Amino acid sequence: MRIFKTALVLTLVGLLCGAVIGLTNYITAPIIKKNAEKRASEAYKSLFSDLDSVVEHEVINSSVYAYIEVKKGNELIGYIFKAKGSNQRGLIDLVVAYDNSGNVKVKILETDHTATFYVDYVDSENNTLVGLNKKTLVLDNIAGVTQTGDLLRALLADVKIEAEKYIDFSEIPETPEEPEEPELDIYEQLFINKETVEEDTSFAATEKVTKKETVKDVNGYILGYVYTLHGTSTTPLHDYDESESNYITLLVGVDGDNKIVGVKVLDTNHTPKFVNYHNVYFESLIGVLVSEAPIDDVAGATVSRGIIRDLIDALKAVLQ
Template identity: 25%
Template sequence: MDDKKKIPLNADEQALTEQETQAVEAAKEDAVAGADEAPAPKAKTGKAKKAAEPAGETADAPAEKAAKESEAAGDTQTEAEKKTYKAEKLPPKPPKSKEQLDWEAARREKFNHTVWQPILRPIVVLVVICLVTSLLLGLTNMVTEPIIAANTEAEANAARQALLPEADSFTELDLSQEYTNVSDIYAADNGAGWVVDASGKGYGGDVPVMVAFSPDGAIAGVTFLQNNETPGLGKKLETDKSFRAQFTGLPAEPISMGSIDKIASSTISTGAAVSAINAAIEAFNTEVQGASSGAMTPEEVRAYLLPGATLQAIVVPAGAEGVQPTAWRDDATGDIIAYGEAQGVHSTVVAAVAVDPDGAILNLWLDTSGETEGFGAPVQSDTAFIESFIGLTDPQQADNVAGGTLTSNAVKEAVANVLAVAPQLADAPADPAGGTENTGGDSSTSGTQTEGFPGGISSSAYVPYPGEGDTPLAGLSVAEVGEALLPGETLSRIIVGGPAGTSQHWVSDAGNYLIYGNAEGIGGHVAVAVAFDEDGAIVGILPDVSSETPDIGGLVPDDADFMDAFIGETDTEGIEPVAGATVTSEGIIDAVDNAVRAFSEVKNMPISGEVLR
């Protein structure tokens, strides 16, 4: 600082702090220097700058002015007070020069350009806009959220209602466990049944399905919800009524792919649909029917196989191939339970076999859960298959399950393993670690395989229509029926999306067609094999009335007038039922009618490749 320019301080100033004094001195010096010389030197410290500003104004009273300017310059409280005090005590500063003002304006401008415009203002604007919009959205949400929730609920309910028309409202059940493919189960409040939401892995994502179960445990209906499958193929799941209809009335047991008619050319989508339905069935059985999910405990299995027995654990001789090391024997009767194993398609198949001392199979329990879904896995619940073993001494004589040949063979192998070692087990030593158990229960409960079965329910097993799958029609296989109605012609099976009410669709090399129609008679299922020529005119029919009353309905096929009435017709209009056997006749007429209606769909469909020679 230049000594020469120093202005002597008066007494008031000494009351100020040292710093203030210096700042004021510097400011005074600057102000004076500014008045004499041209450009004002740029003040280095912020404080000096601020102190310099008040010195330039002359209009207002020093104190208020200082206060205002402090505010404008953004000073803190204490600084403002200091300035006010300063202004009161100190003499008014000389007015700022024009250069000073210009310089200050330039500084403000620079602040605007460097800080406010590029950084602060955008931030402020953006923040304000975000706040306002958030507020707006929050308000709208408050208004619409309850409506949306109610909508979703109503929609889902409407879908369920469509499946179970008798139900009034639904309540969601609490599930006892997590299911991978089932999302929820709803029970109808008036006891009209249940609806399960499930899904399967399809070609383009999930294939969601709603399965409705009626109070008696059978499937009341199935709906496929929106999926992303190929349009025209898998997407038809959503709209194809005849495909859906196949599932109505089926019992809540795992459905195998071989037993349903698929949608043409969409194996994967159909497979996903079926596995979704099976998942729903399993969840339904576990949650609603109370059947234990997963495998039965070993004790339960043994109790099922040989009820009312006292079993002693025995050791299986080493070297016995394909049999688990621990088996059980009822010393009173000599019956043996042993666990045979064999390699299936994907997993080891286990067969728990109860064998009597003569080597005949008493009962059988299977675990094929690790096999292919829809093909080999349901073998374990296939009643007909299991019952075909009972009484056999050679397991190879049992029939295979359609669509699960390899798994069936593995089962037979496992059973054979047991039978091979059974004679040795009669004298096998007791297993000290195994102990004994009483299987309890009475032997009369060893009824149908489906009781207490994994995935089984206590209702009666599904009875196939005559001619369905491998079931014979009137005791004849498809080839034999074909030979009877269309002699000398070779049949090829047709791929078809399952027109409801029919079970077999074949075309012959001469251009004729063979379709099995299904209907109900007085005692159960009635099926008719209908042969058509290429224009849809009936050339022959072969009914199966085995479920009907033997001397009433069972005699309808012998009525020549009735049977001939069909020949040459393209529909069943005006055909009179046989007097005295109306229900059976109507059943036959319905079955033929189903076949007739299926004909137009079947007529131009491609062949599957299977040929009967």
């Protein structure tokens, strides 16, 4: 009898919970749908400022779930393709717009991806994605945001397949390549009057301070020294970091009084955005004695901060 009562109570509780969930969904579903439609409508207006109406068509068997005819009066002025998909980091829902002049624009409607990652791809000012070839819809890879980039590329590939049914891609101009910036001499960034750099072969390298170089001007006068610092860590950089270790290599310029004249990142496999967090710290070291260099206390870049702290301590030990 007791078992029967327990089963009855559990059944009633289950039915009640189901009813509450159903009622909640009944109330919230229309609100969620309305908000989604509002976001989409605002996106359409931002992509086609002169649109009067849109006609939406459903697409099946693809991450592209709709294509939209955009009209000004009775004139067809472009298309919008809506695509969405998910991976380990969550949902991305985006739209790709083509107008009759061959312009291509991309806008993310909704995403679960961490903002600090997906914003690396977003060029909101121009309604596009960073590194996007507008003719092929091929997206460049940005280090440190691999999973977001992989999902964006998959969605864009599906959009391209669907868009080719309605759009002549031969009319779309190639995305112009960014002009390459001239390579800067990193030693000149540390010593502006640098003429020559010579390795000090008498220097006793340590595990982290691997090289010492002497910098001279055009007259052979010693301007200072550059130390190469190299550090590694086995701590993963992020949840999906499969590398066994990561590293940072610094060049530290020091004058004849052992005052720091500059710090530059020579090489690293850390995400550039997080490495750049340390630039303020590097600038604060200029003019400071190596022995009195403060610790790096930058927030938001724990792994690189730990490596940099160890490297500065290693340089202090060499110059003490």
